[in-house]
Structure formats: structure tokens, C-alpha cells
Amino acid sequence: xxxxxxxxxxxQAVRTVDGPLLILAxxxxxxxxxxxxxxxxxxARGIRPxxxxxxxxxxxxxxxxxxxxxxxxxxRRLTDGNGQAEKPTICTFHSLCVRILRRHxxxxxxxxxxxxxxxxxxxxxxxxxxxxxxxxxxxxxxGAVLSLISRWRNxxxxxxxxxxxxxxxxxxxxxxTYQQTLKASNAVDFDDLILLVLRLFAECSKxxxxxxxxxxxxxxxxxxxxxxxxxxxxxxxxxxxxxxxVVGDDDQSIYGWRGAEVANLLDLDKHFPDVQVVKxxxxxxxxxxxxxxxxxVIKNNVQRRAKKLxxxxxxxxxxxxxxxxxxxxxxxxxxxxINYNRSIKKxxxxxxxxxxxxxxxxxxxxxxxxxxxVRYNLVGGQSFFDRREIRDxxxxxxxxxxxxxxxxxxxxxxxxxxxxSNTTMEKLLGLSQERGGSVFAVMRDESALGQFQRRTVxxxxxxxxxxxxxxxxxxxPIALHSANPLKAWCTAWLDEVELFREIRxxxxxxxxxxxxxxxxxxxxxxxxxxxxxxxxxxxxxLHRFLEHISLDRExxxxxxxxxxxxxxxxxxxxxxxxxxxxxxGVEDGLIPHARSxxxxxxxxxxxxxxxxxxxxxxxxxxxxxxxxxxxxEQIPCHPSPFLKEIPxxxxxHGNEAEPVSEEEGLDFFxxxxxxxx
Numbered sequence: 001x002x003x004x005x006x007x008x009x010x011x012q013a014v015r016t017v018d019g020p021l022l023i024l025a026x027x028x029x030x031x032x033x034x035x036x037x038x039x040x041x042x043x044a045r046g047i048r049p050x051x052x053x054x055x056x057x058x059x060x061x062x063x064x065x066x067x068x069x070x071x072x073x074x075x076r077r078l079t080d081g082n083g084q085a086e087k088p089t090i091c092t093f094h095s096l097c098v099r100i101l102r103r104h105x106x107x108x109x110x111x112x113x114x115x116x117x118x119x120x121x122x123x124x125x126x127x128x129x130x131x132x133x134x135x136x137x138x139x140x141x142x143g144a145v146l147s148l149i150s151r152w153r154n155x156x157x158x159x160x161x162x163x164x165x166x167x168x169x170x171x172x173x174x175x176x177t178y179q180q181t182l183k184a185s186n187a188v189d190f191d192d193l194i195l196l197v198l199r200l201f202a203e204c205s206k207x208x209x210x211x212x213x214x215x216x217x218x219x220x221x222x223x224x225x226x227x228x229x230x231x232x233x234x235x236x237x238x239x240x241x242x243x244x245x246v247v248g249d250d251d252q253s254i255y256g257w258r259g260a261e262v263a264n265l266l267d268l269d270k271h272f273p274d275v276q277v278v279k280x281x282x283x284x285x286x287x288x289x290x291x292x293x294x295x296x297v298i299k300n301n302v303q304r305r306a307k308k309l310x311x312x313x314x315x316x317x318x319x320x321x322x323x324x325x326x327x328x329x330x331x332x333x334x335x336x337x338i339n340y341n342r343s344i345k346k347x348x349x350x351x352x353x354x355x356x357x358x359x360x361x362x363x364x365x366x367x368x369x370x371x372x373x374v375r376y377n378l379v380g381g382q383s384f385f386d387r388r389e390i391r392d393x394x395x396x397x398x399x400x401x402x403x404x405x406x407x408x409x410x411x412x413x414x415x416x417x418x419x420x421s422n423t424t425m426e427k428l429l430g431l432s433q434e435r436g437g438s439v440f441a442v443m444r445d446e447s448a449l450g451q452f453q454r455r456t457v458x459x460x461x462x463x464x465x466x467x468x469x470x471x472x473x474x475x476x477p478i479a480l481h482s483a484n485p486l487k488a489w490c491t492a493w494l495d496e497v498e499l500f501r502e503i504r505x506x507x508x509x510x511x512x513x514x515x516x517x518x519x520x521x522x523x524x525x526x527x528x529x530x531x532x533x534x535x536x537x538x539x540x541x542l543h544r545f546l547e548h549i550s551l552d553r554e555x556x557x558x559x560x561x562x563x564x565x566x567x568x569x570x571x572x573x574x575x576x577x578x579x580x581x582x583x584x585g586v587e588d589g590l591i592p593h594a595r596s597x598x599x600x601x602x603x604x605x606x607x608x609x610x611x612x613x614x615x616x617x618x619x620x621x622x623x624x625x626x627x628x629x630x631x632x633e634q635i636p637c638h639p640s641p642f643l644k645e646i647p648x649x650x651x652x653h654g655n656e657a658e659p660v661s662e663e664e665g666l667d668f669f670x671x672x673x674x675x676x677x
Contacts, residue, residue: 020272027614028285040072052088223248287316322654331368404438416502419459581616
């Protein structure tokens with residue numbers, strides 16, 4: 001097989017087929033290429049495709065590897081000794097376990113036609129269990145309980161570490177009931193898929209030996225992300241033949257909070273004393289300025305396998321570091337830089353990404369992007385403007401401006417609850433369609449409400465009175481004493497309708513309720529845009545505000561083809577790369593997160609920062625604020641201590657940028673002229 005396109009370390013990793021092997025694949029070093037080349041090389045050497053197993057974490061990664069292997073291996077090679085078609089098994093942990101359980105689950109007392117519960121079905125089970133036990137005044141979030149149940153089942157410890165110790169104790173108490181409930185329905189969840197296979201291997205040696213006999217050569221991708229159960233699974237399979245190759249990077253282990261154990265990679269030689277180690281350190285993604293910064297940060301973690309990334313792409317541009325007054329100024333400046341890159345440097349929106357630590361940071365960024373009419377795609381989190389409470393509030397505002405807006409009316413007619421059930425609204429919608437008018441027009445016409453009970457009619461007319469009186473007050477000339485008249489008007493209306501009270505009443509979890517209230521408060525703070533003259537009436541201000549948060553904008557063909565800035569949390573960006581990266585909010589309390597000091601996870605936070613840095617291909621810019629809005633007020637902030645770990649010679653501070661050369665200046669004005677034309 002032709003391997004000349006690989007570098008020497010990659011070739012060594014591909015050719016080391018027999019015995020245990022650890023491939024330390026740093027960020028951007030071509031690990032997927034190595035894994036697929038290794039599979040193809042083994043088949044070219046005469047190893048039966050059916051004896052090869054490659055396990056990864058996502059269906060997307062598995063599909064990509066399958067396609068690459070298909071391109072690398074001649075079709076005639078993908079056969080068994082009898083000439084029958086045979087492929088290597090390249091799949092996720094869960095897919096592998098489903099295959100095993102479909103053959104053997106009856107040995108564990110389940111029926112062969114078991115079903116796999118998804119997250120919603122699992123939540124339903126937890127809700128039913130919680131409803132049947134006495135918890136006093138406490139109303140725990142079912143999602144949080146389910147998450148802790150999963151962690152407890154996959155951990156290798158007698159302790160379940162969590163911020164809420166009472167909730168952790170409750171989760172441990174409910175594990176048995178949860179498992180029994182699933183089994184009674186002949187159902188398994190995703191944790192069961194692995195745990196039941198482990199139980200099968202422990203209780204049925206025949207099933208274990210059958211699997212070992214099939215899989216002589218085993219590879220595991222992203223090994224630093226394995227938890228204790230996954231570790232036990234692959235070690236059970238690899239114990240006999242010892243042809244066990246793991247690929248990973250301890251410096252990118254960022255999922256400890258969901259059970260991943262970086263020790264699985266760090267301590268591999270304890271389980272396989274003869275393990276060979278191949279380091280992939282040549283990076284094909286980034287410039288050396290970016291890589292030197294990443295190396296300088298990560299070397300401060302003591303418990304790691306040493307490696308140093310390098311590139312043949314040259315030094316590249318220095319790293320830009322900005323300090324801003326607050327998160328609003330930060331968002332505006334980042335968007336201005338993104339648009340400058342697009343108009344002057346001809347860098348497309350899709351080549352630029354903003355990374356941030358928490359979903360709460362997305363609100364000012366999204367607001368600034370919308371205001372500047374920059375198309376963006378939020379990955380790994382729910383858009384601020386798609387959150388239920390924001391949609392409800394905005395629907396009210398649209399309804400007050402236009403009572404004939406059926407979609408908004410149907411959304412909030414019973415928020416807060418006012419006796420207008422779904423059945424009532426469906427009947428009203430039917431009547432409006434018969435009459436060719438709006439739902440609100442039907443609600444105003446008492447003669448059209450004959451099919452409803454008197455109590456329902458009263459609720460309908462009360463709602464009509466609310467909308468009409470609010471609309472009248474909205475259009476009434478008022479003295480604009482407030483610097484933020486729209487915010488002042490909306491705040492007064494919210495107090496009157498008691499929407500915050502309803503949110504707190506409906507949410508069982510107090511923290512979730514307060515977060516939803518804070519989201520509306522944050523929106524209120526941005527409601528008086530500076531592009532509307534202060535003397536304009538409230539309805540006009542509201543119209544302009546709603547225009548600027550609307551997603552339904554005209555886009556040119558390039559936009560429709562997918563030209564959009566990426567907004568993404570740092571946890572979600574692993575495995576991705578972008579030519580130009582902005583990391584927002586590099587502050588103590590965000591990166592590293594405030595919890596890390598209490599939970600002792602500072603090393604993982606440093607790895608998270610390392611992952612963020614190594615997403616950048618050509619340029620990297622970072623920013624921090626002196627103040628950041630939290631819970632409706634400005635909180636003082638300090639730069640992240642990780643910034644001090646980056647050598648000063650790699651950084652240019654925002655206010656210290658060097659003057660451009662004459663040639664660069666001429667290019668700038670030529671591009672500016674072209675963009676204006």
C-alpha cells in the first residue's frame with residue numbers, strides 16, 4: 001500500500017499493526033487519515049476485514065471513516081476466504097453493543113425485540129418515578145436527576161460528585177427503580193447498551209469468546225473521552241489478542257463532567273506494559289504563532305504525556321488580544337472586525353467563528369450580529385431568540401402592534417393561563433378560516449361565539465380587552481422622561497400582566513425559572529436602539545426594535561449558500577477548525593469557569609482553552625471585558641490567568657497594533673473602493 005504521502009510518524013503508526021499501540025495525536029495532526037490508512041494497510045497485508053474493529057464516538061465520524069476506507073481499499077479485498085463480501089466493523093460504541101445484544105440479550109432475561117429509549121422517553125420514566133415518591137417541598141429537575149443517574153451508573157467510584165449533594169443522593173437512591181422500570185418495558189437506554197454487554201461478558205464466557213474470536217484487531221478513536229464502562233468493554237475484547245490500538249490526545253480531554261476519564265489514556269501502560277507510543281506532533285491546521293501559544297498554555301498541566309505541536313506553515317500573524325469596557329462593546333467590536341474582514345480582506349463570513357464558554361454569552365453577540373445584518377449559525381446551543389420565554393414576549397409585542405397576527409396570538413393567548421385552552425383556540429382558528437378573517441376579529445365578535453360556554457366567552461372577551469387597552473396605551477402620546485422609554489413601557493406592562501410570576505409558577509426548578517426571567521430582563525436592556533431618535537413615539541421604537549431581531553431578512557444568493565459566521569461553545573468546537581477564530585470572554589470565572597476552583601478541575605479548564613486556541617488556522621483574536629452583565633447588573637471581571645501563560649512576544653494588544661506598510665495601505669484603499677462600488 002502506498003504510504004509516501006504520510007509523514008514518518010504517521011507511517012510508523014500505520015505500520016505498527018501487532019501488539020498494543022498508543023497513537024498520541026495532537027490537535028490537527030491528521031489522526032482520521034492515520035486510522036483509515038491503518039485499516040487499509042492491515043487489509044492489504046492480508047488481515048481479514050471482518051477481524052478488524054474500529055470504534056469511535058459519533059455516527060458522523062464512523063461514516064467518514066467508512067467512506068475513506070472504501071476509497072482506499074480495492075473492492076476485491078473486501079471479501080472473506082469464501083469470496084463473500086466482508087467489511088471491517090467501523091461504528092460507535094453504542095452500535096457495537098446493539099449488534100452484540102441482538103444476538104445474546106435473551107441470556108440476560110430480556111426479550112430479543114427490546115426497544116431503545118431516547119432522551120425524551122428516559123425523562124418520562126424519571127418524571128413518573130418522581131411523581132410516585134414523597135419529596136416534601138422539593139421539586140427536582142428530572143433532566144438533572146437523569147444526568148446524575150447516568151453518571152453514577154458509569155462511574156468507577158463509591159462517590160457521586162456533584163454541586164448539589166442532595167440531588168446526587170436522590171439520583172443514587174433512584175437508580176435501581178429506574179433500571180427496573182426500563183426492564184419491565186423490555187427497554188434499554190444508551191447506558192444499558194454498554195452496561196448490559198459488560199454483564200453479558202461477566203456471566204456468559206461463550207458470548208465473550210465469540211466476540212474475541214471475531215475481533216482480532218481493535219482500534220479506539222478519541223480514547224481520552226472514554227468513561228469507565230467503555231474502558232472495560234474494549235479491554236475485555238482486546239485481552240486475548242492484545243492487538244489494541246488507541247488514538248487520542250490527553251490535552252483535549254474536556255468531558256470529565258460527563259464521566260470521561262483521561263486516566264484511561266495516561267495509564268494505558270499499566271494495563272498493556274508492552275505498549276508502543278507514537279507521537280503525531282506535526283500540525284496541518286495552524287500557524288506556528290497559534291501552536292506556540294497552545295503549547296505554552298498546556299505545558300502547565302502536570303499530569304499529561306508531553307508533546308509539542310509544530311507546523312510548516314510559518315509563523316503567521318501574531319495573536320490579537322483586546323480589552324473592552326463590557327460585553328456589549330465586545331460584541332459590537334467583534335462584529336465590526338468580522339465585517340471589516342469581509343468587506344476589506346475578502347474573508348467570507350463562513351471562514352470566521354466566535355467561540356465562547358457559556359451559552360449565556362451568546363445574547364449580546366447575537367444581538368450585535370442581527371443589528372449589523374450579519375448571517376450567523378449558532379452551534380451547540382439554543383439561540384437566545386429561540387428560547388421559549390423570549391418567543392412568548394416578542395409574540396406579545398408583535399400582537400400589540402398588530403392584533404391580526406394569528407401566529408403570535410395563538411402562541412400566547414393562554415400565557416399566562418387565562419382559560420383559553422388549545423381546544424378553544426382550535427375552534428376560534430376554524431371560525432376565522434370560515435369567515436376569511438383573523439382569529440382576533442372572531443374573538444371581538446360576540447355573535448360568533450355562540451358555540452362556547454359563558455365562562456369561555458368571558459375569558460375570550462377579557463383577552464380582547466387586554467390587547468385593545470394595551471394597544472391604545474401603546475399609541476397614546478406620552479412624555480418621554482425615561483432615557484429608555486421602550487424598556488420602561490415594557491417593564492410596566494410585564495408588571496401588570498404578571499408574566500414573571502407565571503414563569504416562576506410554571507417552572508418546577510427555581511434556578512431554571514430565574515434564568516428565564518433574566519433572559520427577558522437582558523432583552524429589555526437592549527430594547528432602546530441608539531439608531532432611533534430619542535423623541536420618537538413608543539410604537540415606532542417598538543417597530544424598529546422588532547425589525548432588528550427578526551430572522552426573516554432578505555439574503556443574497558451567497559448567504560443562502562451557507563455564508564454565515566459560526567457561533568459555538570468551546571465544548572462543542574472540538575474536532576472543528578476555522579480560518580479565523582475569535583475567543584470571547586477570556587476571563588477568570590469563564591475560562592477557567594468559577595466552578596473549577598471548587599471542583600478541582602483547573603487542568604480540564606486549561607485543556608478547554610487549549611482546544612479553543614487550536615481551532616484557529618490563520619488568525620486568532622481573544623477578548624476580555626472589565627465588566628460583564630450577569631443577572632441584570634454589571635459585574636466586574638478580570639482577565640483569565642491562562643493569558644499570562646502565553647509568551648508576550650506572540651501577542652499584539654488591540655491598542656498597540658503596528659502601522660501598516662505603504663503597500664498594505666494601498667491594498668486597503670483599493671479593497672475599500674471595490675467594496676463601496
